[in-house]
Amino acid sequence: MTxxxxxxxxxxxxxxxxxxxxxxxxxxxxxxxxxxxGDNGAGKSTLVKIIAxxxxxSGGRILLDGTEATMTSPADAQAxxxxxxxxxxxxADSQPVYMNLFLGRELTKGPLRxxxxxxxxxxxxxxxxxxxxxxxxxxxxIRDLSGGQRQGVAIxxxxxxxxxxxxxxxxxxxxxxxxxxxxxxxxxxLRARSLAVLLISHSxxxxxxxxxxxxxxxxxxxxxxxRAAETTPNEIVGMITGAx
Numbered sequence: 001m002t003x004x005x006x007x008x009x010x011x012x013x014x015x016x017x018x019x020x021x022x023x024x025x026x027x028x029x030x031x032x033x034x035x036x037x038g039d040n041g042a043g044k045s046t047l048v049k050i051i052a053x054x055x056x057x058s059g060g061r062i063l064l065d066g067t068e069a070t071m072t073s074p075a076d077a078q079a080x081x082x083x084x085x086x087x088x089x090x091x092a093d094s095q096p097v098y099m100n101l102f103l104g105r106e107l108t109k110g111p112l113r114x115x116x117x118x119x120x121x122x123x124x125x126x127x128x129x130x131x132x133x134x135x136x137x138x139x140x141x142i143r144d145l146s147g148g149q150r151q152g153v154a155i156x157x158x159x160x161x162x163x164x165x166x167x168x169x170x171x172x173x174x175x176x177x178x179x180x181x182x183x184x185x186x187x188x189x190l191r192a193r194s195l196a197v198l199l200i201s202h203s204x205x206x207x208x209x210x211x212x213x214x215x216x217x218x219x220x221x222x223x224x225x226x227r228a229a230e231t232t233p234n235e236i237v238g239m240i241t242g243a244x
């Protein structure tokens with residue numbers, strides 16, 4: 001049996017005397033989308049920071065493809081195939097799309113290590129076409145793109161460099177209906193790229209459209225995990241609020 005792309009075993013995080021995350025266990029398989037839901041302060045961002053190497057866990061284990069891994073920094077997590085799509089996107093507005101895709105990982109050529117712009121543009125165009133990210137050109141400046149196009153670029157960058165896991169923090173929160181639908185199609189298409197996706201979203205409609213399973217947190221405690229096809233929005237709301 002194939003090991004999950006990402007396994008969290010009894011992960012916890014304590015800040016002083018405050019338990020931000022208590023004993024969370026969750027597996028995400030390659031090609032699976034798992035939604036992480038809960039009110040503000042539930043521990044969602046803390047978990048993402050732990051997986052992304054921003055915060056060390058106070059206890060528990062993280063396994064990648066069945067092998068225990070310790071992420072000591074974001075760079076360490078990235079080197080292990082983990083990428084994050086932040087709510088603020090973390091894009092350089094004045095730079096073109098292709099430079100954002102290779103930000104910090106620019107391709108060079110020749111003994112003087114000059115930027116290989118032609119290769120970066122070609123790779124960017126192949127990727128955005130494969131993901132159906134509709135932008136005017138790989139040379140277009142980020143500031144000239146719509147919100148949905150920028151989000152598509154951020155997802156394209158993450159999937160280009162991720163070999164195992166993509167973490168998404170409210171990927172469509174600031175988008176209109178049409179752009180949200182396009183970005184959701186891009187996210188759904190990540191299953192075919194065999195990536196494990198952890199999706200944070202406050203929209204239960206979106207969660208039920210995209211997720212295979214739903215993990216509910218309340219005040220740092222893992223309330224439960226449900227298969228999306230076997231639960232209802234009412235049950236999930238009850239788990240989030242404590243009414244269930």
